Amino acid sequence: MPHRERGGWSQWSEWSLCSRTCDGGVSRQLRTCASPAGCRGEPVRYKICNMQVKVTCIQERGGWSQWSEWSLCSRTCDGGLSRQLTTCASPASCRGEPTRYKICNMQERGGWSQWSEWSLCSRTCDGGVSRQLRTCASPAGCMGEPVRCKICNMQERGGWSQWSEWSLCSRTCDGGVSRQLRTCASPAGCRGEPVRYKICNMQPCRGNVSLLEDDIWREQQCSAHDNTPYGGELFHWRAHRDDAEPCALTCRGTPHHSGQSPDAVRTVG
Structure with missing residues (x-):
């Protein structure tokens, strides 16, 4: 019993004997399907064989006529056969075959059109989809998909500007903070933060830091x-020393809000 491929087709048979011994004949392979309604493809395929020219044909009484025109292909796609005929004035004396074949119409059934241009992206930001389409002359017979997609416009919505240069470090030693800023053309639609920070100047300070230097640093941190x-409002932030925590960096917003700086707690000296 022949082995079966996925979908129900058996293995292809051996190639049949060539229909002619010279001047081009046809050989074929067959396969069978356990479930004809569920098998894609064809149960037979052909190849041309024995293309060598026959030089020993003897044309005696009458001889062969000229070959006819090639017949219409037996199939419009997926490979068919066309044939030519000749006749002999005295069949008993003509050597060779009165028919010869060639394979024709090898294009796939249905015939997909060219892909269309890519469509406009479905979104202007945050990732959308663009697609291409193609049509089939015979939808039931075309293999493959009529549409293909790609992702487009991956930039974040709102349109952040480029990050600014890093600001001067807030301290010259013992670790300070530098920041970068960016702006958004549509604040309601921008994801992410308009500011980012990095620690800078981590080298130790020599000697104690004066109270004046510390006050200047505190004002810079808060005014940033x-x-x-x-809370939906803008405030003017000033440094505030808390007697309970004199080393903590506390910022007070005019008129009444206060909060911790992103740089957390600083110590004097």
């Missing part, structure tokens, strides 16, 4: 948040 909304 003047343009950052807090």
